[in-house]
Amino acid sequence: MADETKNENQPAAAPPAQREESLSRTQFQPVRRSDEGMLGPRENESVLVRRIFIYGFLSLLLFGIIWFFMEDPGGYLSGWTNKPVSLSWSGLIVYSSIVALVLFLVILLFRYLSLMNMAYLNTTKHTIEEGHDPNFLPPVSIIVPAFNEGKLLHSTVASLLEMDYPQYEILLVDDGSTDDTREVARALVGIYRQGAVEVRLVEKANGGKATALNAGIQVSRYDYVLNVDGDSQLSPDTLRKTIRHFVDPRLGAIAGNVKVLNRDNIWTTLQALEYVEGLNMARSAQSIVKLVNIIPGPLGLFRKQSIVDAGWYSSDTFAEDADITLKIIRAGWRVEYEPDAKSYTEAPDKIVDLLKQRYRWTRGIIQAVRKHRDLFFNPTINFGGTIVMWSMAFEALIWPIMNIFANAYFIFIALVFDMSYYLVYWWLSLTILDLIAALYCVAVEKEEARLVFYSLFYRLFFILIVDVCKTFATIEEFLGIGMSWGKLERIGSGSKQ
Amino acid sequence: MxxxxxxxxxxxxxxxxxxxxxxxxxxxxxxxxxxxRESHQQTGYMQQEPHVLVAPDRGQQPIIQQIQQTAPAPASMYQPAPGQPVQRQQLQAPQQGQNPNSLFWEYTDEGFVPVNPQQEQVQQPQQQQQAPQQSQQDEGYAWL
The missing domain is CATH 1.20.5 (Single alpha-helices involved in coiled-coils or other helix-helix interfaces)
Known part of the structure; x- marks a missing residue:
């Protein structure tokens, strides 16, 4: 009996002829997104080039002034101050190094400590919070957009069918895949768990993830939609843990806890640490003020009304998850984070694939920030939105450039002025901060202890590489250089297990 | 040194x-x-091209698919993070969730059988939601 039950819960392929007879087909028109009003005018390329020239000229002018007074050829400074000029190259370098080191460390310390404190408060709140209504279990539509996910789609649906939840439907959306995704998805269409779960499929021409999500949401039956990636695997209690928050009628969406599935080399292990320390800790901190700034693609549960209010997903950025989150926040909805709702995703295991992913993320986030730039200086639109925009701009734009600049500066003074100990102090300070953050996050998330050891290489090695990519991506985005989606090569580690 | x-x-x-x-x-x-980018031509997206929804026919009896052994079992495919034990709850069909240790018993044709009160609570809203679901389907997607 137990075996039969298990069979009903698992997807399988029926003979094609029999399946074709038992499937119904309905044509429908795609929904039109309605957020065009949020788009500002695109900046002309010539304006950008002119701006670069002006800023470059001003920088050179400033450098020239410093150079002039440094040498003090006519004794002007001495004449003004009646004192001998004490400004020398080595003095300037030493003082500016100390100022840079202290300034960067103060900003960093502030960032880390505020994030950790807020994350701690959120974790405490989450731990002591009274149990939610156990009867609040509304049916949920799970949307799985897939483009060339033939290798992993079966295991993704299998993990979704194992979900401990009374009633839900799974909507697979094949976004014009060129591999066997459509055939795999068709074989999965059916009714499972004695009518409690229905799997349907939307077949459409290739149009990007945003259009695939819109198509799925458009035909979804229920008021709550769970968006997952075609390569993600969810823990069985994800829906129960997440849906309980929606008792709050002001809540628009919940971000899930994304973890790296394939931790088999240094790149993926460092990404596992980054997901825990860099992404989840930040989301946990943002959740205390109900302003999580990115609902990750692998796991996000939405109230359907919030997506409709936000004007649906749009394809004008490469980070549709960041864009929809900003739109939901500016529409006045709250966004929270649920650490117990876990999704395991396959991380890129090669450096080039990692850079491809980060390049797309960075440009996508900058595009989303630029799209909603009116929020920057106008808190009357949405005060929370303004806070989110500044925090996103700092994390996506300022912080990577600051890190690159600091490293380059300390290398320069080490090579030219033989002051290499500043680099040691810089690395040591950051590594101690990372070590503390890693210890905290590993303890809170009950993660693998070995991740703490990797925090020693995290700052010097991993973050530097990622930040170089982010900086280039930022420059290219502001120069308006074209880009493509950049589909990652999947090895199907989830289905190999 | x-x-x-x-x-x-x-x-x-x-x-x-x-x-x-x-x-x-x-x-x-x-x-x-x-x-x-040179080797791949971008596929043109036709905004107005209709999508196709493929669904199991609800008019028939629910299609319960039999597993084929060519596909690996989902239980073994699901992989928690290495070294991180993830609690895997065994899924049960709602009708079969009778807990032998339950304090609640119900008289049926087969005599007294144990009943899990939590399961009943879960089943109840599920049955209530079944009716609107059917009516929504009959109306198509007119809500949009």
């Missing part, structure tokens, strides 16, 4: 090497990206 000079040399060399690696990897990525 002092620790700071040794550390500073290691970190200096490490940082410079990482910088070089990062820039080289980025250049490699851009070269590959450029080649990929």
């Amino acid at each position: 002092e620790l700071v000079p040794i550390l500073s040399t290691i970190i200096l060399v490490g940082t410079i090497a990482t910088f070089i690696l990062a820039v080289a990897a980025y250049i490699l990525y851009k070269i590959r990206e450029g080649k990929a």
Whole structure:
């Protein structure tokens, strides 16, 4: 009996002829997104080039002034101050190094400590919070957009069918895949768990993830939609843990806890640490003020009304998850984070694939920030939105450039002025901060202890590489250089297990 | 020897090497990206092209598919994070969730059988939601 039950819960392929007879087909028109009003005018390329020239000229002018007074050829400074000029190259370098080191460390310390404190408060709140209504279990539509996910789609649906939840439907959306995704998805269409779960499929021409999500949401039956990636695997209690928050009628969406599935080399292990320390800790901190700034693609549960209010997903950025989150926040909805709702995703295991992913993320986030730039200086639109925009701009734009600049500066003074100990102090300070953050996050998330050891290489090695990519991506985005989606090569580690 | 000079040399060399690696990897990525873009023609997206919804026929009896052994069992495919035990709850069909240790019993044709009160609570809203679901389906997607 137990075996039969298990069979009903698992997807399988029926003979094609029999399946074709038992499937119904309905044509429908795609929904039109309605957020065009949020788009500002695109900046002309010539304006950008002119701006670069002006800023470059001003920088050179400033450098020239410093150079002039440094040498003090006519004794002007001495004449003004009646004192001998004490400004020398080595003095300037030493003082500016100390100022840079202290300034960067103060900003960093502030960032880390505020994030950790807020994350701690959120974790405490989450731990002591009274149990939610156990009867609040509304049916949920799970949307799985897939483009060339033939290798992993079966295991993704299998993990979704194992979900401990009374009633839900799974909507697979094949976004014009060129591999066997459509055939795999068709074989999965059916009714499972004695009518409690229905799997349907939307077949459409290739149009990007945003259009695939819109198509799925458009035909979804229920008021709550769970968006997952075609390569993600969810823990069985994800829906129960997440849906309980929606008792709050002001809540628009919940971000899930994304973890790296394939931790088999240094790149993926460092990404596992980054997901825990860099992404989840930040989301946990943002959740205390109900302003999580990115609902990750692998796991996000939405109230359907919030997506409709936000004007649906749009394809004008490469980070549709960041864009929809900003739109939901500016529409006045709250966004929270649920650490117990876990999704395991396959991380890129090669450096080039990692850079491809980060390049797309960075440009996508900058595009989303630029799209909603009116929020920057106008808190009357949405005060929370303004806070989110500044925090996103700092994390996506300022912080990577600051890190690159600091490293380059300390290398320069080490090579030219033989002051290499500043680099040691810089690395040591950051590594101690990372070590503390890693210890905290590993303890809170009950993660693998070995991740703490990797925090020693995290700052010097991993973050530097990622930040170089982010900086280039930022420059290219502001120069308006074209880009493509950049589909990652999947090895199907989830289905190999 | 002092620790700071040794550390500073290691970190200096490490940082410079990482910088070089990062820039080289980025250049490699851009070269590959450029080649990929040349070889792949972008598929034109026709905004108004209708999508097709494939669904099991609800008019018939629910299709209970039999597993084929060619596909690996989902239970073994699901992989928690290494070293991280994830609680896997065994899924049960709602009708079969009778707990032998339950304090609640119900009289049926087969005599008294144990009943899990929590399961009943779960089943109740599910049955209530079944009716609107059917009516929504009959109306198509008119709510949009």
